[in-house]
Amino acid sequence: MRDYSFGNFISTLRERGGMSQYQLGTLVGVSDKAVSKWENGASKPRTDVIKKLAKVLGVSVDELLTCEYDSSNYVRKELFALNNKIIKQAEKRLKELYGDKPPVIMANRFKTEQIMLDGQETLLWMGFMGELYGKCREAGAYFEVRNAQMGASLIAWLLGGTNVNPLPAHYYCPACHKIQFIPNVKCGLDAPNKKCICGMEYYKDGFGIDVGNMYPIERSNDIYVSNNTTKIVEECLNDYFLKYGRIRKFNIIYTPITDVEIPEGDDIIGTKFALISQEMSKEFPEYIITMQYEDFRKVRDEFSILTVNENKQEYISFFDMEKIGYTDKQIRSYINYSVKECAFRHYYSGVDLNKLFKNPDNMNFSGLLAVYGFLHGTNAWENNSEFLYEKGIPMNDLISCREDVYSYLYHKIETKYNNPLGLVFEIKEDVRKGKYFYNGMPAEIEKLLSECEVPDWYIESMKKIRYLFPKTNLTVQLKRNVCKTLMKNGY
Numbered sequence: 001m002r003d004y005s006f007g008n009f010i011s012t013l014r015e016r017g018g019m020s021q022y023q024l025g026t027l028v029g030v031s032d033k034a035v036s037k038w039e040n041g042a043s044k045p046r047t048d049v050i051k052k053l054a055k056v057l058g059v060s061v062d063e064l065l066t067c068e069y070d071s072s073n074y075v076r077k078e079l080f081a082l083n084n085k086i087i088k089q090a091e092k093r094l095k096e097l098y099g100d101k102p103p104v105i106m107a108n109r110f111k112t113e114q115i116m117l118d119g120q121e122t123l124l125w126m127g128f129m130g131e132l133y134g135k136c137r138e139a140g141a142y143f144e145v146r147n148a149q150m151g152a153s154l155i156a157w158l159l160g161g162t163n164v165n166p167l168p169a170h171y172y173c174p175a176c177h178k179i180q181f182i183p184n185v186k187c188g189l190d191a192p193n194k195k196c197i198c199g200m201e202y203y204k205d206g207f208g209i210d211v212g213n214m215y216p217i218e219r220s221n222d223i224y225v226s227n228n229t230t231k232i233v234e235e236c237l238n239d240y241f242l243k244y245g246r247i248r249k250f251n252i253i254y255t256p257i258t259d260v261e262i263p264e265g266d267d268i269i270g271t272k273f274a275l276i277s278q279e280m281s282k283e284f285p286e287y288i289i290t291m292q293y294e295d296f297r298k299v300r301d302e303f304s305i306l307t308v309n310e311n312k313q314e315y316i317s318f319f320d321m322e323k324i325g326y327t328d329k330q331i332r333s334y335i336n337y338s339v340k341e342c343a344f345r346h347y348y349s350g351v352d353l354n355k356l357f358k359n360p361d362n363m364n365f366s367g368l369l370a371v372y373g374f375l376h377g378t379n380a381w382e383n384n385s386e387f388l389y390e391k392g393i394p395m396n397d398l399i400s401c402r403e404d405v406y407s408y409l410y411h412k413i414e415t416k417y418n419n420p421l422g423l424v425f426e427i428k429e430d431v432r433k434g435k436y437f438y439n440g441m442p443a444e445i446e447k448l449l450s451e452c453e454v455p456d457w458y459i460e461s462m463k464k465i466r467y468l469f470p471k472t473n474l475t476v477q478l479k480r481n482v483c484k485t486l487m488k489n490g491y
């Protein structure tokens with residue numbers, strides 16, 4: 001007998017989110033036919049899809065399985081109200097920057113992200129980081145998002161929550177708002193200088209991070225801030241989340257036996273703030289909550305936590321970052337100085353990539369990003385790409401970060417496989433976590449890759465990787481380091 005209640009529930013939630021069956025399928029990694037079958041009661045999603053489906057539809061797994069929507073959920077009600085406000089703000093900015101008719105590529109990306117973020121806490125944090133950016137800029141301070149993947153989102157960029165523009169490489173005219181995409185260039189900064197038809201020098205941007213690299217940012221956020229910025233963060237948290245919940249400070253007692261990483265050195269102070277919903281405030285009425293680490297571990301999934309790592313020695317500001325334009329000359333200066341200092345060397349693993357800069361003129365911003373990726377990965381360069389590079393495979397074709405795997409495989413698999421977003425996302429996740437290294441690559445994945453003409457050397461390289469860093473973080477760190485080096489040397 002057909003079970004219509006499940007199908008009806010899914011189609012109601014899908015329509016509420018303004019999604020077609022095709023779009024929902026894309027987001028959870030199945031075809032539109034599969035979605036149609038669920039909705040008319042002919043089949044049910046596989047267990048591994050249920051969790052993803054719940055996330056995309058903005059409900060809990062319980063709600064999905066019981067087909068009952070808990071509309072009294074306080075947190076969600078607040079989220080929906082804020083959701084609309086934040087999206088409107090991002091839309092306004094999009095029009096300010098690119099006019100009433102932004103290029104199709106941007107409009108599509110905006111829509112896809114909007115669907116992915118609907119009702120998600122992620123959007124709330126994007127809005128918050130945008131507010132924080134404004135406050136920090138005013139105060140001459142700086143922060144960067146660490147483990148969250150904000151730089152994969154155009155909406156986060158429009159809100160000011162990240163300075164990594166995820167669009168493909170492009171020229172942008174600050175005077176007449178014209179935008180021109182640059183094919184076959186990995187980062188906008190690598191493109192030659194050019195003038196707009198209005199006579200204005202084009203601004204170069206875009207780091208080419210596909211929308212399929214977006215992760216939800218919730219529960220646990222981590223930021224790195226400059227000297228004296230924690231206080232600004234605290235004030236901003238209290239202002240921004242006033243209606244949504246209450247901010248509490250966490251004092252966690254780490255015992256010597258606790259197996260936990262505490263930031264090294266006296267210069268960095270880590271402070272944890274918890275965002276507690278109004279209802280839970282009764283449970284945690286005191287402003288500073290002191291807890292043993294073991295107890296904290298048990299409760300930390302119940303509220304969102306922002307960890308602020310304040311570096312007392314860090315004096316850089318957003319204003320400094322905006323002042324430098326990352327010109328070819330500045331990047332060259334950064335490379336020359338860093339090679340002299342042997343800076344392209346990994347402190348722990350001993351991987352030394354200074355030798356790659358024998359001819360620094362061949363190195364551009366995306367080349368530097370690849371070097372940063374190799375220095376932050378495990379078995380990405382060492383015992384892997386180093387041999388491929390020796391054999392003559394160009395730097396830009398090697399796997400140095402997660403997004404490399406995604407972009408490359410997406411285009412390969414797209415030719416044979418309808419709607420590969422979900423599948424490619426999963427392969428990329430398996431590579432970056434080293435799953436193929438530890439457990440081997442499943443035969444069906446290897447077969448698919450071969451059928452899609454992914455070369456053997458690439459497949460072998462995927463199997464050797466134990467860990468890959470995200471491109472957003474690499475970009476943020478590289479931008480900061482270039483800025484610091486130039487300031488320190490008075491360039």
Ligand SMILES: [Zn+2]
Nearest residue numbers: 173176196198
């Ligand atoms: Zn112009």
